Amino acid sequence: MELLRGLPDLTLAFVNQAAQAWVEQDYHRRVHREIGTSPLQRMLSGPDVSRPTPESDFLRGAFTRRITRTPRRSDATVVVDGIRYELPVRFAHMRRVILRAAGWDKSRMTLVDTDTEAPLARLLPLDKTKNACGMRKLIAPENPCAAAQCASEPAMPALLRKWFADYAATDLPPAY
Numbered sequence: 001m002e003l004l005r006g007l008p009d010l011t012l013a014f015v016n017q018a019a020q021a022w023v024e025q026d027y028h029r030r031v032h033r034e035i036g037t038s039p040l041q042r043m044l045s046g047p048d049v050s051r052p053t054p055e056s057d058f059l060r061g062a063f064t065r066r067i068t069r070t071p072r073r074s075d076a077t078v079v080v081d082g083i084r085y086e087l088p089v090r091f092a093h094m095r096r097v098i099l100r101a102a103g104w105d106k107s108r109m110t111l112v113d114t115d116t117e118a119p120l121a122r123l124l125p126l127d128k129t130k131n132a133c134g135m136r137k138l139i140a141p142e143n144p145c146a147a148a149q150c151a152s153e154p155a156m157p158a159l160l161r162k163w164f165a166d167y168a169a170t171d172l173p174p175a176y
Contacts, residue, residue: 003160020175021163060108061119064100071097077126085109085123099123 004010004018028040035042069078076092077084080099083106087097091111098117101109109123156164 003157007156017164017174018160021160021167024170024172025163025166057119060102061100061110064102064110067099067101069097069099070095078123080109081106084126084128086126087111087123088121091121 029038031038071078071087076087098112098114099109100112110119111121112119
């Protein structure tokens with residue numbers, strides 16, 4: 001893209017963002033001489049062949065394993081792969097619990113019903129140190145250097161800046 005030629009220190013992330021903004025804000029909206037209309041208009045006027053996507057919770061649940069554990073009676077906790085999880089108080093009386101979790105994500109443990117496999121509660125890893133000490137998170141002051149750093153960056157070309165602003169206004173996630 002000719003608009004990027006004069007900008008110093010280009011990163012791959014910036015080039016990807018600029019290319020995405022150009023495709024969404026310029027290429028898809030300009031009339032194409034071969035099809036006689038813009039690519040966006042051509043796609044919207046054609047037949048709808050899409051299908052609804054499953055809910056994200058359903059997809060997360062589809063890739064989990066079933067784990068059976070016996071909770072500790074003293075503190076209603078269970079251990080899975082060396083990580084201790086605390087059951088909600090209303091489930092502390094259960095003798096055996098069924099859990100569902102993805103093997104790659106230990107932070108998303110779900111307690112499920114033994115009969116229907118319906119999710120009952122999300123379990124979080126128990127931080128023993130934080131649980132014992134009672135110290136609370138401090139709120140850090142704002143960084144005054146952030147505004148000065150933004151002012152020293154070189155200016156983008158006006159058309160590229162317009163594409164970025166228009167693409168940001170759509171609130172669409174990056175397509176890559």
